[in-house]
Amino acid sequence: MDFKDTLNExxxxxxxxxxxxxxxxxxxxxxxTKNEKINDLKKEIGTLCFEKFRSGDELDPAIENLCVEIxxxxxxxAENERTIRRMKENxxxxxxxxxxGYCPYCGEKLAKDAKFCxxxxxxxxx
Numbered sequence: 824m825d826f827k828d829t830l831n832e833x834x835x836x837x838x839x840x841x842x843x844x845x846x847x848x849x850x851x852x853x854x855x856t857k858n859e860k861i862n863d864l865k866k867e868i869g870t871l872c873f874e875k876f877r878s879g880d881e882l883d884p885a886i887e888n889l890c891v892e893i894x895x896x897x898x899x900x901a902e903n904e905r906t907i908r909r910m911k912e913n914x915x916x917x918x919x920x921x922x923x924g925y926c927p928y929c930g931e932k933l934a935k936d937a938k939f940c941x942x943x944x945x946x947x948x949x
Contacts, residue, residue, distance in 0.1 A: 872886050873890050877890075929943040
């Protein structure tokens with residue numbers, strides 16, 4: 824086998840490997856797209872289950888427990904939003920919010936005698 828044949832053989836192998844790498848890349852992208860679709864479908868299932876929970880339909884106990892947790896978290900979010908509104912209504916008076924036990928920056932409940940907010944890390948003025 825002469826140099827030209829060896830070179831052609833190597834070029835063919837490189838082309839095959841390059842094609843293989845491209846195909847593997849395409850498969851990875853396809854898998855990522857399919858995983859995103861699976862996650863979207865899971866979210867849709869979750870939304871449907873939560874709507875059934877809200878309407879009082881009977882659910883599997885494990886699903887119901889997750890829905891109860893979501894409801895609790897939504898309540899906490901609503902409380903935080905009320906706190907933020909109160910903060911804005913008070914003209915952003917950070918001392919009053921901190922004295923009331925809430926972070927004046929993010930609205931989270933503060934630990935007693937906190938010098939910094941555990942949620943956002945801001946220093947609390949007292």
